[in-house]
Amino acid sequence: DRAPLSPHGGGTPRSKVALLSLSFTVRGDDAFVGISERLGQVVAPQPVGDADCSALVHSDPCVCVLSSRELPWEPHPARPASVIKILSRRDNGDPAVTLRWIHGPGSQLGGGVVPEGLRFREFAYVLEGEMWLSVAGHPPLLVPAGGFIEASSQARWTARSDYPGAAGATVLHWCIREGVMLLSDSVKESRTRILS
Helix, strand or coil: CECCCCCCCCCCCCCCCCCCCCCCCECCCCCECCHHHHCCCCCCCCCCCCCCHHHEEEECCCEEEECCCCCCCEECCCCCCCEEEEEEECCCCCEEEEEEEECCCCCEEECCCCCCCCCEEEEEEEEEEEEEEEECCCCCEEEECCCEEEEECCCCEEEECCCCCCCCEEEEEEEEECCCCECCHHHHHHCCCCCC
């Protein structure tokens, strides 16, 4: 989780092992919708940087690095059958970017009632496992690892993994406000300065 205009990247020596990364950058402040806000619930303020110490790899005012493997699973604020790992919070403590384990009949994405006037785009990336995606008016489809979902707050959809023998799915999940721009790589490059 990196603050705008903060130095990052590079390093010597460079890694000899390749990696697969997923990154997203937004333009503007307060772009992310918190979980409790999305569900119309009051947010209980929590101190920023309250991540489990064993999961914290690096933290300063510009960059926070967590090991998601070391983060504890926590109950979802509104769905007791679901568990989440909180990767990033809004300033008011509301979880904004989370890992979710989708498994069993009470554990799902989407399908929630959105408070009047709140509009957002919802994103889910399947890291491991697989799950069924149901969209109103369409037959269900299986979303495997590497599958990506983007939905508006008006969309009627659910993603679940409660079919017989399902192992479940670990999903990276976040929402951004309607109209917030996701910056392209070329725009990001035009704003990047190489530090020597």
